[in-house]
Amino acid sequence: MANSLISDSLVLLQAVSVIIVAALLISRSRPFKEVIDGRPTAESQMLLALFFGMVSIYGSIIGISFLGAIISVRDLGPLVGGLACGPVVGLGAGLIGAAFRFSEGGFTAPACSIAAALAGIIGGIIYRRKGRFPGIAFSTAFALLFELFHMLLTLAISRPFDMAMDVVSQASVPMILANGAGMLIFAFIIENVIRERETMRERDRYQMELQIKKAELVVAADIQKSFLPGKIPSPKGFDIAATSIPAKEVGGDFYDFAMQEGILQLVIADVSGKGVPAALFMALSRIIVRACSVPLRSGFERLRCANKMIVDESGSDTSGMFVTLFLGRLNLLDRILVYANAGHNPPLLFRADSKSIEKMDVTGVALGMMAEMEYEQRQVSLAFGDVLLLYTDGIVEAMNKKEDLFGESRLRSALTAAAGLSAQEILDSILRDLAGFTEGMEQSDDITAVVIKVTG
Amino acid sequence: MSKMEIIHSLIEDIPVLTVSGKIDAVTSKDLENALAGLIDKNRNFLVIDMEKVEYLSSSGLRVLMASLNKLKKNQGDLLLAALQPFVKEVFSLTGAIRFFSIYPSQKEAITSLQR
Numbered sequence: 008m009a010n011s012l013i014s015d016s017l018v019l020l021q022a023v024s025v026i027i028v029a030a031l032l033i034s035r036s037r038p039f040k041e042v043i044d045g046r047p048t049a050e051s052q053m054l055l056a057l058f059f060g061m062v063s064i065y066g067s068i069i070g071i072s073f074l075g076a077i078i079s080v081r082d083l084g085p086l087v088g089g090l091a092c093g094p095v096v097g098l099g100a101g102l103i104g105a106a107f108r109f110s111e112g113g114f115t116a117p118a119c120s121i122a123a124a125l126a127g128i129i130g131g132i133i134y135r136r137k138g139r140f141p142g143i144a145f146s147t148a149f150a151l152l153f154e155l156f157h158m159l160l161t162l163a164i165s166r167p168f169d170m171a172m173d174v175v176s177q178a179s180v181p182m183i184l185a186n187g188a189g190m191l192i193f194a195f196i197i198e199n200v201i202r203e204r205e206t207m208r209e210r211d212r213y214q215m216e217l218q219i220k221k222a223e224l225v226v227a228a229d230i231q232k233s234f235l236p237g238k239i240p241s242p243k244g245f246d247i248a249a250t251s252i253p254a255k256e257v258g259g260d261f262y263d264f265a266m267q268e269g270i271l272q273l274v275i276a277d278v279s280g281k282g283v284p285a286a287l288f289m290a291l292s293r294i295i296v297r298a299c300s301v302p303l304r305s306g307f308e309r310l311r312c313a314n315k316m317i318v319d320e321s322g323s324d325t326s327g328m329f330v331t332l333f334l335g336r337l338n339l340l341d342r343i344l345v346y347a348n349a350g351h352n353p354p355l356l357f358r359a360d361s362k363s364i365e366k367m368d369v370t371g372v373a374l375g376m377m378a379e380m381e382y383e384q385r386q387v388s389l390a391f392g393d394v395l396l397l398y399t400d401g402i403v404e405a406m407n408k409k410e411d412l413f414g415e416s417r418l419r420s421a422l423t424a425a426a427g428l429s430a431q432e433i434l435d436s437i438l439r440d441l442a443g444f445t446e447g448m449e450q451s452d453d454i455t456a457v458v459i460k461v462t463g
Numbered sequence: 464m465s466k467m468e469i470i471h472s473l474i475e476d477i478p479v480l481t482v483s484g485k486i487d488a489v490t491s492k493d494l495e496n497a498l499a500g501l502i503d504k505n506r507n508f509l510v511i512d513m514e515k516v517e518y519l520s521s522s523g524l525r526v527l528m529a530s531l532n533k534l535k536k537n538q539g540d541l542l543l544a545a546l547q548p549f550v551k552e553v554f555s556l557t558g559a560i561r562f563f564s565i566y567p568s569q570k571e572a573i574t575s576l577q578r
Contacts (some may be wrong), residue, residue, distance in 0.1 A: 169482065224504075232537075233578065277521065278521075279521035279522060279524060279525040280488060280521060280522040280525055281488055281522070282488075304498070323531050325529065325532065326525070326529055326531070327524075327525040327526060327527070327528035327529025327531075327532065328525055329521075329524075329525065329528065329557065329559075331521075331556075331557055343534075349558075350556055350557035350559075352559045353555065353556075369555075369556060369558065371557025371558060372557065372559070372561060373557040373558055373559070376528060376557070376559060377562060380558075400521065404518075451487070452486070452488075452520070
């Protein structure tokens with residue numbers, strides 16, 4: 008008795024193993040993935056029907072003899088085929104299983120064949136109704152109920168009734184349980200694969216969106232670059248260089264030049280924050296400053312106009328956005344620079360004769376903070392060899408690994424050391440010093456600088 | 464890298480945010496949420512103790528400006544206390560210092576509200 012329990016259990020275990028392997032194989036197959044994705048080809052459905060039909064035949068052949076009763080898991084193949092792949096697969100697998108069982112003969116052949124076919128058909132109808140595999144709990148419960156129905160069917164149509172009763176009373180409990188357990192295994196594996204596919208689809212969608220956003224940012228960056236002066240002016244007697252390096256694809260820094268009637272207007276500005284919000288505000292600010300820069304208007308009038316327009320038009324009141332901006336008007340003949348500074352990092356002026364540095368201090372509040380602000384105007388006279396450096400806080404607030412800031416004093420040293428070179432070389436030299444300081448730390452803010460050297 | 468902490472407290476029934484660390488582009492969003500939460504609860508007078516704030520970027524200043532404007536619309540105010548030199552420099556450079564009530568210490572900020 009103990010021996011037969013062990014050997015019968017081993018046979019049962021073997022059947023379970025075969026079912027697990029079958030479930031794993033089919034759940035990873037291309038036809039099954041097509042079903043999950045909702046677009047199976049006719050060929051795939053045929054292959055799946057064939058596969059689940061084979062599972063059904065295996066269920067018939069193995070006919071495990073368990074403690075004197077024969078347990079068949081013939082209905083399992085059509086059940087799973089129908090529930091997981093729809094009516095076509097269910098019906099196909101059911102007919103294959105039924106045909107095989109019928110060919111085996113015996114007095115329960117009609118009942119068992121009908122049951123196999125019905126398993127596939129009903130499973131398929133459930134799939135159609137739900138629109139998908141109905142889940143682990145539902146499928147397992149359905150398998151248990153279906154086997155119960157199979158037993159009743161056997162009693163109803165198999166004759167002689169006494170023999171049918173004998174078979175059913177011995178086999179019903181183990182068969183119901185075996186088919187339920189088989190379904191549990193199948194359902195568990197199938198459900199996993201379905202979830203995996205869903206996660207993958209979501210990931211793919213997310214990656215697609217990310218790619219679109221990236222592509223949009225590339226376009227935005229190109230548009231923003233076109234806002235910067237395409238050509239740096241080179242008026243006689245002056246050497247000018249400029250650069251702007253956003254921390255992200257787009258940024259909030261900008262510089263601008265405009266030359267008219269012997270006067271070079273220069274602007275450097277830094278919008279609060281960085282990235283897309285700063286870039287939008289930058290585009291607006293730049294055009295407003297240009298619009299306010301009509302001839303005959305002095306520097307401080309231009310800033311007052313720009314400030315009012317930004318406050319009125321940008322919603323800076325709600326967003327708290329602002330832009331620090333330095334505006335200079337350089338007379339190219341007498342080299343007098345008139346300027347107004349709206350809360351921007353004071354530009355540095357290297358004096359060639361004294362080798363000292365002067366600062367061009369703030370003369371008013373950053374633009375966009377509050378309407379009706381006044382901007383004082385100052386002026387300074389440039390001499391041969393002097394170097395004017397306009398910059399944004401991305402330079403002085405650049406950090407190294409120890410979280411020290413580059414700071415104004417390092418910038419002064421960098422400027423002093425390079426002041427004898429050309430404007431472009433001074434700019435390159437400062438950026439090199441900065442890179443040496445930060446040692447590859449990620450750039451955390453937009454970096455912009457303009458260098459103007461008096462050469463004649 | 465960028466770390467900031469906010470401790471909420473209620474002193475003499477006045478909400479006080481004690482902020483420490485760096486207020487930069489990343490952390491300023493947390494500060495924005497903390498301030499918005501209080502403003503939504505109709506707390507119109509708020510104090511931020513900035514004694515332990517070592518860095519304030521323009522993103523951080525934007526958040527403070529936006530909150531100040533909202534509070535002023537409700538006849539309220541945003542009081543700042545104990546600014547470190549670097550942080551104070553950001554306020555004076557941009558001119559934002561003209562719009563904020565700034566106090567040497569949290570205690571003095573609260574006293575001024577009780578008057």
